[in-house]
Amino acid sequence: MGWLWSTPMVVLILAVGLFFTLRFAFPQVRRVGDMLRQLARGGDSERGVSSFEALAMALGGRIGVGNIAGVATAIGFGGPGAMFWMWVTAIVGSAVAIVESSLAQVWKEEVAGEYRGGPAYYIEKGIKFRWIAMPLAIAYAVSTVFATTITGPSIQAFNIAESVNNAWGVDPRITGIVVAILFCAVVLGGMKRIGKVCGVVVPFMATAYVLLGLVVVALNAPRVPEMFALIFRSAFGGEALYGGMLGAIIMWGVKRAIYSSEAGTGSGAQASAAAEVSHPVKQGLSQGFSVYVDTLLVCTITGLMILSTNSYNVVREDTGQTLVEHVPGLAAGPGYTQAAIESVLPGFGAPFIAIAMFFFAFTTLLSFGFYADTNIAYLMRRKRAGRTVTVIFQLVLAGSILLGSFRSSEFAWALADIGIGLYTWVNLIALVLLIGPAVAVFKDYERQRRSGLNPIFDPEEAGITNAPCGRASPPATARPTTRAGRPRRADRLLRTHAGPPEPSVYLGAPESS
Template identity: 50%
Template structure:
């Protein structure tokens, strides 16, 4: 089973995929004239503008919901794994894919807003919706929707719950079975409340956990401040094969950096658009910019925090593709959360294991919440009326079962299954947004023109000549009386 899964991962994540992801991100960066740099100020400002409504959530809640999906196990275990198999240079390639990938995130999230619709009193949208409405390929939209449903409800929750269970077992000796039961009880209470409860929990938990984690990394960097020049030199020299120790694994540095970078920040994967579509905004480009910023927050802040803790304390091992040892600073320790735990222990003895276990719990648990919302959105796409309600009840049972099973199964298999789910979604979504980029690029141009005129940009799909974007056919009006005070 493990060998078969591994062979599928090798096909999906071949060098073709790596260069495809980098190429698409670079293309969108050029076509948008590097929107991720030009509109950095707008990204920050728009996070906190607007409010929620009966139909949608606020921009900040949508950001928190998407970040709950982006900020997960990949930020701790994924970053450590990238260093473990790609060396310090993998960190640079994680930064690179985040920078250019934020342009991909802008395109896909703007498209999600353009082609969103109201179903059962809530805004729904995402790749399946914009593929069908924008390209007209119903079969392709259904294929993506089914792939996402399987990935989000069956394949990927196990990675998150597995990391939580192992972290708590290592730190506190808690049985993985007990952890699994606790997770499904807590998750069940939250997902029964729907998108409003999920977004509400995310908007409180995500900022708290991210800020606390970053602050601790700054403490560790501060204690080891004299190593700053050496660490940055190590990252950059290893990234381009110039380091004598890591020069022989340049291909692994690029491959693992890009793969784990995409797994963490999800740019171009098609997950972010689900949350983006739920936001109450006056112009699609607004939420596109907010979602582009979420990639920065995820990788340039949280993943970097993990990388710095590990590299500044030298708490890592690196293994070459032929399984020969390149660096062995932690004898017998496998790549994963244990690297971060060891790093913290060097500065605050007795604190590392517990802190990482708790951080993993918050990071990974909120990611499972986001997975459920994305799966639910695709159930809403595939089914209507009574059948959709039945489908959502079945979905709740399935994702709870997958979460429990993931808490007690083999870690290597959990990661491999997650890589399959992610790989399928990335391939399908990147092809779609390449074909459908024009409306998103036009929306950015329209947003920019209105800003230059001193206006608060609003969008009208008829004036823009965009078909099948029914939500935006009239002039946008936000009724503050509808605002959800919660």
């Protein structure tokens, strides 16, 4: 597994994120207003879901056990400084998420009446050299199906079962059966049901978790300044206690941020392709915002709870030497977060973490089901057996949930890391090869925004001639105009990849507030 999560991957993820950040002039900062506006306005359709539901599905995949157990593991093996590198990865990773999701919108397809897309689709259509594109697209689809049906569910199911057992002593086998049944009840209902459930559960669970975290941190307010100083000193090896482990600090921070936020993996792009928007970058921006919610908000809350209450140990992974032991005998994982809550709210930590772990992990499992469906649809789109194969793999995923409930934590994390590492490498290589189209699509969005327009995508203006989805015209009574009211390409048919235009929105319409 070492080569999957080697230094070259860390460098490539940060380099790709930094390139898009600089090339697009910090869109994850400049366009925060657009991110929020799109989440508030984005509508759905019979073929797609709303921008908010697509965000919720992506957040369902992003906000999972990595936000609780993953952060604790990063601190346990990388020390407090790992938090800094999680933040860095989130900021540059947001630019990668914008690009991934924008490309997913450009080359999404309609499959069985619903939108499907993501890396496999944009790799095949976007990379000009077919001898490169097809192997990469198939490799991404196959590795994603493997990761979301076999490897990924293990870590989610294990942490649900472990936290429920710690809180109430429930047999992991019972927990696994219940979670598997609930999973089937939702995921076999298709994309719409997954979107609706995530749209309700994700905001509720994230808000409750963040509010409790703020209470814990507020009750330890005197320790907060020194805690932040420790994070920044440790991040660059300035803390003597963590001298000689700078590589581990960076690696654990970046690796856990990637696992949590999925920046660079292409996972969120698959949810983005299901949305109905008038311009690809609109959905790209909303997914860029999801990285902030996941890592800069939820993961940070976990880290601050653990560090402000000194509910952690630090062990050098290479030597096994214990550097810090604030909670003797407690292994890195959900127990750190439970201990943090228990330190200020006795008797509340274990039950709350068990409930939070269930919702976080369950919505991740739902997203896994959708991602598996999307990639099976890609692999089977020319075969009538596609839906049958999808159901079979969903049942395999349910079986992985049941079996994962019994596995050891080390084994579960190893499986998850292998699955994510496989398709992340494929996606990163593809993003490097797709820099040209990514820049063209983003420049098209920026041009329309600078002109005061509500952007609608015309693929040909971005030099793209093979966007699969339908194109639409403005209402018959509408006449596209500039702000001065002069006709602007009034005789042209407007083209948009995303089906029918949003109500009262067409190319040339002034941007409304």
